[in-house]
Amino acid sequence: MRAVNPDRVVGVIALVLAVAAPLYVSPYWVGTLLTQMLFLGIVAASLIFLSAYGGMVSLAQVAIYGIAGFVVGNATTNGNTKGLNLGWNPWWGVVAGIAVAVAVGFLFGALASRSVGIYFLMITLTYSVIANLTFGQVTDVSGFGGISGIPAPASVGPVDAHQNRLYYVTLGAALAIYVLLRYVSRTPFGLTLQGVRDDPVRMASLGYNVALHRTAAFAFASFVAAVGGVLFVWWNGHIDPASIDLGATIDVLVIAVVGGLYRLEGAWVGALFFVIVNNYSQQISFIGARFHTLIGAIFLVIVLVSPGGLVGLWERVVAVASGRRRGPPDRNPIEVGQVEPSI
Amino acid sequence: MLLAVLVIAPALWVLFLAPTTGKWATAFGSAVHDPKDFLITLINGVTAAALFFVVASGFTLIFGLMRVVNMAHGAFFLLGGYIALRLQRNLVGEGAGFGLTSAQVNLTHWLIPALVATLVVAAIGVTMQQVFLRWNQGQELRQALITIAISIILADQMLAHFGGVAEDIAWPRNFDRFVSLHVEGIQYTGTRLVILAIALGIGLLLWLWLKRTRTGMVIRAGVDDRAMVSALGINIQLTFAIAFAVGSGLAGLGGVIGGSFASLAPGVDANWLLYSLVVVIIGGMGSLGGAAVGSLLLGLTTNFSAAYLPSSYTYYSIIFTFVLVAIVLAVRPLGLFGRAA
Numbered sequence: 144m145r146a147v148n149p150d151r152v153v154g155v156i157a158l159v160l161a162v163a164a165p166l167y168v169s170p171y172w173v174g175t176l177l178t179q180m181l182f183l184g185i186v187a188a189s190l191i192f193l194s195a196y197g198g199m200v201s202l203a204q205v206a207i208y209g210i211a212g213f214v215v216g217n218a219t220t221n222g223n224t225k226g227l228n229l230g231w232n233p234w235w236g237v238v239a240g241i242a243v244a245v246a247v248g249f250l251f252g253a254l255a256s257r258s259v260g261i262y263f264l265m266i267t268l269t270y271s272v273i274a275n276l277t278f279g280q281v282t283d284v285s286g287f288g289g290i291s292g293i294p295a296p297a298s299v300g301p302v303d304a305h306q307n308r309l310y311y312v313t314l315g316a317a318l319a320i321y322v323l324l325r326y327v328s329r330t331p332f333g334l335t336l337q338g339v340r341d342d343p344v345r346m347a348s349l350g351y352n353v354a355l356h357r358t359a360a361f362a363f364a365s366f367v368a369a370v371g372g373v374l375f376v377w378w379n380g381h382i383d384p385a386s387i388d389l390g391a392t393i394d395v396l397v398i399a400v401v402g403g404l405y406r407l408e409g410a411w412v413g414a415l416f417f418v419i420v421n422n423y424s425q426q427i428s429f430i431g432a433r434f435h436t437l438i439g440a441i442f443l444v445i446v447l448v449s450p451g452g453l454v455g456l457w458e459r460v461v462a463v464a465s466g467r468r469r470g471p472p473d474r475n476p477i478e479v480g481q482v483e484p485s486i
Numbered sequence: 487m488l489l490a491v492l493v494i495a496p497a498l499w500v501l502f503l504a505p506t507t508g509k510w511a512t513a514f515g516s517a518v519h520d521p522k523d524f525l526i527t528l529i530n531g532v533t534a535a536a537l538f539f540v541v542a543s544g545f546t547l548i549f550g551l552m553r554v555v556n557m558a559h560g561a562f563f564l565l566g567g568y569i570a571l572r573l574q575r576n577l578v579g580e581g582a583g584f585g586l587t588s589a590q591v592n593l594t595h596w597l598i599p600a601l602v603a604t605l606v607v608a609a610i611g612v613t614m615q616q617v618f619l620r621w622n623q624g625q626e627l628r629q630a631l632i633t634i635a636i637s638i639i640l641a642d643q644m645l646a647h648f649g650g651v652a653e654d655i656a657w658p659r660n661f662d663r664f665v666s667l668h669v670e671g672i673q674y675t676g677t678r679l680v681i682l683a684i685a686l687g688i689g690l691l692l693w694l695w696l697k698r699t700r701t702g703m704v705i706r707a708g709v710d711d712r713a714m715v716s717a718l719g720i721n722i723q724l725t726f727a728i729a730f731a732v733g734s735g736l737a738g739l740g741g742v743i744g745g746s747f748a749s750l751a752p753g754v755d756a757n758w759l760l761y762s763l764v765v766v767i768i769g770g771m772g773s774l775g776g777a778a779v780g781s782l783l784l785g786l787t788t789n790f791s792a793a794y795l796p797s798s799y800t801y802y803s804i805i806f807t808f809v810l811v812a813i814v815l816a817v818r819p820l821g822l823f824g825r826a827a
Contacts, residue, residue, distance in 0.1 A: 200627060250812075254811075254812050254815045254816060255815070257815075257819035258815075258819055258820075260626060260627060261553070261555045261626045261627060261630050262771070262820075264555065264627070264630055265555055265763050265766075265767060266767060266811075266815065268557075268759075268760075268763060269760060269763050269764055269767060269808075269811055270808075272756055272757070272759070272760040272763075273760070273804065273805075273807060273808045273811075275756075276757075276760075276804045277804050277805060277808075280801040280802075280803075280804050281801050281802060281804075282801060388753070388756065389753075389755075389756035389759070390638075390641075393634060393638055396631075396634065397638075400631060432646075433642060433643075433646060434642075435638055435639075435641070435642035436638075436639050436642040436643060436646075438638065439635050439636070439637075439638030439639035439642065440635075440639060442631075442634075442635040442638065443618075443632065443635035443636070443639070446628060446631045446632055446635060447618070447632065450628060
């Protein structure tokens, strides 16, 4: 009998559990925690895609997600809030939000495409803080208080009354994104991207346009993050600059690192961990409002002890249980020594 | 070509074109029309750059030598400010509960807190480096993530201990007055000139330290080739610790000055991390001269865009910070004075 791949077993069980979730957990879990887990996972997956296949750890994913969210908010609200109040059909809002986010992502990516490693991290962090400050200051599109009353499309919402609908929409989106990212990583484009990650100089001398591949990957990841942003504003009905501040940027980084920076599955594992800790730590008396101290400490421990995150721990357990040695140890971008800026 | 337009067009606008009436009315009009406010904006830009330089020079010193991106630099800034704030209120004593005015504060009430805050933050920086970063040398991303984790914890603890209300450190009464510049009859804020003097002093000391002392020589050699310096029998770890102390201390001192000049509140750490990042991205990472030029460009860009955008659009000035970064990255991905490592 062929050995069963434990990853696949866990994947199928997780999928069944997710689909059946409304049957066995409370509406609060489905409507608040699990939905939030799924769209945060989508944003984190865009970060993990860039880091795992492109070698680019980006802190701009939350900025992109916020740009998509703000465009949807401006396009689809109709009076009674800040912003442009264009009053479009929510689906046109989705199209506009994703299109603008991808265009901005293309620009961001093009400017950062000649940098790698910590340079890339610093440049994308700059984007993130500037996006946050821009939405805080430019009162035409948002201002400090943000945009309220953002509607979901009629077939999905109203969200408060039909929490399960949005949950299944988000679950479907997360699955589609997962499959799409897996697929893209195996296309010629994805393979070239991995070549660029491992040895940009060699890829350049083979005739590949390294900067263009990085830019395209960044724009594609922006699409993924934008989907997360659209789902976020449908779920929350409101977006303000604090939704994309430095704290939010770091939260998504924490999710990706705690899950595991080198496997897409890590995005949702980390997101589940994050929303549960976020939700329940408030009730522990000595933590209370100090949630971020706790999450910072967990993040520190993970980075110091298990840079592969929870998925990395799982792989180690599987490897020990099946008597195999650990896989190639150099896949984790955190542990790889720096490739210096090359071209 | 496009770049030339992007640089020349704003200059023409500020010097000659900016109107005072109509749809595109600006606050002051062009430099030709109102030279006094042009000069004030120019000096404001330079003095803002002075504070950027104090903070960013510490950031670039650490990065240049150790390749550590200290993402906790903004948190160190805020911590330095808060330590000085508390110390100053304790020193002055009664009547400090609702904040101090500079009439109550003399020079020692400002200098002692500033000195203590600088030293404490320097000590915290070295501790972080020795405990968490030293054994991860060479794993740059991991070190950056470690400093991010520390910054999350520090920011949250500062929120718990110092609250969410914006507070500021009082300048000593000797500084807090207007000074006549004898040009166009400008009466200029004394404290801004003090900041400029402090920054020039720090720049000069750093330059002398790096160029004229043995430690400075080791640091410059270490920036170029750490392994070789170490192989020559020099204790590079000691040099790393010294550089980290100085770099962090500068963030703390910057926090004291920034907290006196503006205010301290949660979120201020993110702004100052941004300024440090922008300065080193445009100036070139690890270069002191680059930090000076980067600070100047950032200070002038923020001040001129805020003053010379049409009055109904001034809130777009933040975009110009991004434009500045974008222009530099498009031309020189490693910054104006950056070199490939």
